[in-house]
Amino acid sequence: MSRKSTGHRGHRDAATSAPRKSGTQPTFGSECADCAFRQVCLPAGLAGANLERFGAIVQHPRLIQKRVSLQTPGAAPEYAFAIRAGSIKTHITNEAGEDQVTGVWMAGEVVGLENLGGTTQSGYQTERHTLLCRIPLRRLVALSAEMPALQHQMLRLLSQEIVQTEIHQRAIAGMRAEKRLAFMLLDIAARNLRNGGSESHFELPIRHGELANLLGLAHETLSRVFSQLTGQGLLECEGREVRLRDITGLERMVGVSPRDAHEQPRARGA
Amino acid sequence: MSRKSTGHRGHRDAATSAPRKSGTQPTFGSECADCAFRQVCLPAGLAGANLERFGAIVQHPRLIQKRVSLQTPGAAPEYAFAIRAGSIKTHITNEAGEDQVTGVWMAGEVVGLENLGGTTQSGYQTERHTLLCRIPLRRLVALSAEMPALQHQMLRLLSQEIVQTEIHQRAIAGMRAEKRLAFMLLDIAARNLRNGGSESHFELPIRHGELANLLGLAHETLSRVFSQLTGQGLLECEGREVRLRDITGLERMVGVSPRDAHEQPRARGA
DNA sequence: CCCCGCCGTTGACATCTGTCAACGGAATAT
DNA sequence: ATATTCCGTTGACAGATGTCAACGGCGGGG
Known part of the structure; x- marks a missing residue:
């Protein structure tokens, strides 16, 4: 500290x-x-x-x-x-x-x-x-x-x-690291699209360190998750620049698709 | 599930x-x-x-x-x-x-x-x-x-x-289970006081299960934390009824006191 | 232009928290 | 009143994430 x-x-x-x-x-x-x-x-x-x-x-x-x-x-x-x-x-x-x-x-x-x-x-x-x-x-x-x-x-x-x-709040309270990032990226993508930008290609509005803070993760963890998602072919990134390669895949990961609702535990508490 | x-x-x-x-x-x-x-x-x-x-x-x-x-x-x-x-x-x-x-x-x-x-x-x-x-x-x-x-x-x-x-959001993103609960209880206490109730003695507005969900914790974890805080003499509870025994102690745990700022790592990310 | 410092990455390890399971008591419905 | 369901508690265990540490590149400031 x-x-x-x-x-x-x-x-x-x-x-x-x-x-x-x-x-x-x-x-x-x-x-x-x-x-x-x-x-x-x-x-x-x-x-x-x-x-x-x-x-x-x-x-x-x-x-x-x-x-x-x-x-x-x-x-x-x-x-x-x-x-x-x-x-x-x-x-x-x-x-x-x-x-x-x-x-x-x-x-x-x-x-x-x-x-x-x-x-x-x-x-x-x-x-x-x-x-x-x-x-x-x-x-x-x-x-x-x-x-x-x-x-x-x-x-x-x-x-x-x-x-x-x-x-x-839903994201950080109920999801694990991997999903938090996927969720956040989709959120940014959607907002970017709404404001006239590209859905799949954009610059992160904040640096990794602050993104980690926002998501309630250690910055090391966030870094690992980025690597992980990249490795899975879901996205590519270079510095702040991000390109979403498989939006559907990201959505599935977050749980937008009901199909995978029972595959993995997701909700916590009652 | x-x-x-x-x-x-x-x-x-x-x-x-x-x-x-x-x-x-x-x-x-x-x-x-x-x-x-x-x-x-x-x-x-x-x-x-x-x-x-x-x-x-x-x-x-x-x-x-x-x-x-x-x-x-x-x-x-x-x-x-x-x-x-x-x-x-x-x-x-x-x-x-x-x-x-x-x-x-x-x-x-x-x-x-x-x-x-x-x-x-x-x-x-x-x-x-x-x-x-x-x-x-x-x-x-x-x-x-x-x-x-x-x-x-x-x-x-x-x-x-x-x-x-x-x-x-600050609570659930940056604190561990123990602190999340302490924080939440202090929040409820403060709001209760503001609205004419007691600061130290009140009924939980929601059940444990939902409180866990709100805090982003498994309900088992919340239950353990309750036991833990009770064991430390910080509070007593009987069903929904809660009595805060040591508000100062709870505040210290959450990190309100600058004094313990360096005792334990608290903030995550940048 | 160069140096220093910050940021992001990766590895190793400790620990916290989620998950599964079982139990007992309380609340609710019949 | 009784039976059933739900809720909260506790234990054991696995897995995810935080922490510590070291490294390298990029960028900013001198």
Whole structure:
């Protein structure tokens, strides 16, 4: 237990302070109306004047370096983030300073709405060079009071976050290492597909070490499972790049197919 | 793997159909204004006419038997539930028919708001004789569009649900059996205290078997851990009744105290 | 450009946890 | 009231996973 936190070298903080060197940072002055993710992001359902008013409170995308903390665990949250490219992780830190990755979020997804309750201890950190919009929570709440469509989408996204978390919970509570990884890869693949990417070929949104943490495995174990699945011809990987070779096979492994339900014990407890 | 689902004998369904024998069921015609949980429930922050309007859409508490399904996994969700006494579990079922308990909810808590997104596959089931209010989701959404305070509370409760889930996730992903139980008991104790109950003496909201499932443990393992903690003098239990004897000791075990941070390895992965 | 440090991999080993099995008591249905 | 089913407990054992250790490549910083 030498390292206390995830311990990355340059621990910068980009979100809580005003943009440094504003002007030199690319601002990508694109509007919501032009955004590829418009239909899945917060302004889904907005149009005309409402869309414009929403756009006015959004801080449009800036490029953030990797390993940058967007929100420190415990600090008062100010923003939600819409990811346009790249990926971020959410994590919580215990009193001993060790952290637990609680989720990974990719392009097309919105993070931080759970802070509306004002009770979060989560931290956010970019996992790679990431393009994201910042949405001030206070303004968002104020605006949503006037726009039912916006409010509806906020609830929708929050719900999705819960569902996503529950699904993930099922994975780590009831599956063994091999299945956890297969499950996670299929999950990432599906989300990637939904957001316009490839289902079978993508880059892992996080490094192996953090993926292991997220899945509740030792990183050595995860590494072994990767080798194992590769050996079985289910996937190939090179660094962060992953190519799913046999999606059906992976699904069968996770237990999507009822056919193998009794072949191996899977559920635990009652 | 003989039992396919949690498999309880009387699998009734009380929520999706109109109240059977309405009139013979006790209705507890109490209003939100009189409710002990008013400040933590949905109508927190409402008063006067708004409170009355909210109360008008709520189906005030009825007594539901234990092991009754309030919402079937996969079915279209219609209600949120406010628990006034008793407890319910949320669970998801995989294609093989095995289910994973994803959460336990006790008096003073509201469940089902995550269905607002319309994407849930969760099921709800009472764990004991339970007194609960049903809130029709459609009406709730409509009303919240007119009442910022209500909307705010909805977001707040949804956020709490996410936070709760994340905390639980930390437990099952990063802790060993012994700690998982200690953590869970402390969590229940804290929630019990918050809702006006005792911190050290309470009844488990769910049976051992389901608790094991929730914690991602075999029920035999959970049983052993219970014996172990009891043997260490940390707690006593008799059936569902639990008495925490040494809360500090439990906290230390979970790792709340920084003092023991380096005594035992705890975090896994990066 | 080079060096250092981090990340991922692999092996060996300890141990925790799941699985199988049997038992007794409690709760439920008949 | 009685019979049956279910639940929780305990033991024995095997297997999966965490831990410790060493190595090499890649990347970042100087």
